[in-house]
Amino acid sequence: MKLTKKQTAFVDACRAAGLPSPAKRSDLVAVANSMGQKYAPSWLVNTEEYRVDRGWFTIPNLNDSIGEQNADAFDRAMSLDAAEKTAAAPAPKGTDAPVAELSAIRGMTAGAGFLVPERLKTYVSWGHHDTVETVIKSGMFAPMYVTGLSGNGKTTMVMQACANLKRECFRVNITSATDEDDLLGGFRLINGETVWQDGPVVNAMRRGAVLLLDEIDLGTHLMMCLQSVLEGKGIYLKKINEFVQPAAGFTIFATANTKGKGSDDGRFAGTNIMNEAMLDRFDWTLEQEYAPKGTEKKILLKKMKSLGCEDKDVAGRVAEWADMSRREFREGASDEIVTPRRLENICKAFAIFNSRETAIDMALNRFDDDTKTAFRDFYAKLDDTIDSNVDTSTLDPSTVMYLDLNFSQKDEVKNRGAKWDDQRRKWHVSAETVNMDPDFWNQFNPTAVEVSPF
Numbered sequence: 001m002k003l004t005k006k007q008t009a010f011v012d013a014c015r016a017a018g019l020p021s022p023a024k025r026s027d028l029v030a031v032a033n034s035m036g037q038k039y040a041p042s043w044l045v046n047t048e049e050y051r052v053d054r055g056w057f058t059i060p061n062l063n064d065s066i067g068e069q070n071a072d073a074f075d076r077a078m079s080l081d082a083a084e085k086t087a088a089a090p091a092p093k094g095t096d097a098p099v100a101e102l103s104a105i106r107g108m109t110a111g112a113g114f115l116v117p118e119r120l121k122t123y124v125s126w127g128h129h130d131t132v133e134t135v136i137k138s139g140m141f142a143p144m145y146v147t148g149l150s151g152n153g154k155t156t157m158v159m160q161a162c163a164n165l166k167r168e169c170f171r172v173n174i175t176s177a178t179d180e181d182d183l184l185g186g187f188r189l190i191n192g193e194t195v196w197q198d199g200p201v202v203n204a205m206r207r208g209a210v211l212l213l214d215e216i217d218l219g220t221h222l223m224m225c226l227q228s229v230l231e232g233k234g235i236y237l238k239k240i241n242e243f244v245q246p247a248a249g250f251t252i253f254a255t256a257n258t259k260g261k262g263s264d265d266g267r268f269a270g271t272n273i274m275n276e277a278m279l280d281r282f283d284w285t286l287e288q289e290y291a292p293k294g295t296e297k298k299i300l301l302k303k304m305k306s307l308g309c310e311d312k313d314v315a316g317r318v319a320e321w322a323d324m325s326r327r328e329f330r331e332g333a334s335d336e337i338v339t340p341r342r343l344e345n346i347c348k349a350f351a352i353f354n355s356r357e358t359a360i361d362m363a364l365n366r367f368d369d370d371t372k373t374a375f376r377d378f379y380a381k382l383d384d385t386i387d388s389n390v391d392t393s394t395l396d397p398s399t400v401m402y403l404d405l406n407f408s409q410k411d412e413v414k415n416r417g418a419k420w421d422d423q424r425r426k427w428h429v430s431a432e433t434v435n436m437d438p439d440f441w442n443q444f445n446p447t448a449v450e451v452s453p454f
Helices: 005-016 025-034 067-079 082-088 099-106 129-138 154-165 180-184 200-207 221-230 293-307 312-330 340-353 356-364 369-382 407-415 431-436 438-444
Strands: 051-053 144-147 169-173 185-190 193-198 210-214 235-237 242-244 251-256 284-287 400-402 419-421 426-430
Touching (some): 005 025, 129 154, 129 251, 144 154, 154 210, 154 251, 180 185, 180 221, 193 200, 200 210, 200 242, 312 340, 340 356, 400 431, 407 426, 426 431, 431 438
Parallel strands (some): 144 251, 169 210, 210 251
Antiparallel strands (some): 235 242, 419 426
């Protein structure tokens, strides 16, 4: 069937995206969006002969040969002839790359779908969200490094800023094995032929999208291929002899648990000391703290509502518990921390089992026995619906257990082996002593503090 020039360009774009025929309407819309169009073309979706079923359409000429013009472009790309390649060069900064040429040169180019993140109904903006959104909205190239402890919403913040602004976001999870081929692209075997496929970095540059390098401090020197990209100057793809300039709006965010200097305490195993020249190419560093107690309660309530288990009392107590545990962590009194991600897991367990105690216990099972007991006891002090008796049989016999008692009871516990801690101003015994007579000692609410002295 003979198509117009515009119709042929759309079919070529569908072929580049790897669409089958027939194809779903949503996939056709995604291709149209990548070409700067809002809807799938009416000549296709409103023509009865192309409609196969509800929401499914045949793409004419999709499986035909690519034609003499595209065949020539393909031959030029494979021969790496620089003079001929000029015609297929990417668009200058500020314009979209020509989709039809890309289909001829690269076959099924990766990332052809529409990649605007979905807006989360449970998201609450806080911290540096407004800063991130302002930078993206500016359209300027301003690479930013976002650092902070685990589970505090660094990645979600960037993706939700993109969702609010309806901007495409290419998220790349960095590992120690991530290299130039993963990031920039390489040759792939497709339908029996070796063709070039752009990597996520190049795709984001061509489309003026936001590039999100997640957990960048897990990477190695193999990421040094990004140096010119981090300068906003584009990149030369030496394997296909092409220079790619970033389209308008392209920018970069990187997230990490460290500031690129490694993890001295071993908390973030696998993180590396990053190259200083790479770190210096980020315009700014944002330090993301955990959300304030009030904000975290809002987050938990939204999460609970989405799970059908909204409970203001539970959300408030859990947020208070997490806030105080982090305070102890900052002061060096505890080696562990309750993250927002773990609090959301508590909400999920509460929705499933309808039990506060079960939800707390399941969330704490990842910790060692002493830490688990300390955290649980601390929560029990904030929530009288939780059994505060400690299963001391699971603890190391030498674990220190502090007691709650009044002045008139001191002689009674002293005669049974309790000792006075002048610094903490409290009486204490060992877990072994408690195990010898649990009925007696449990009346004083023994609390394990070997790991976390709450």
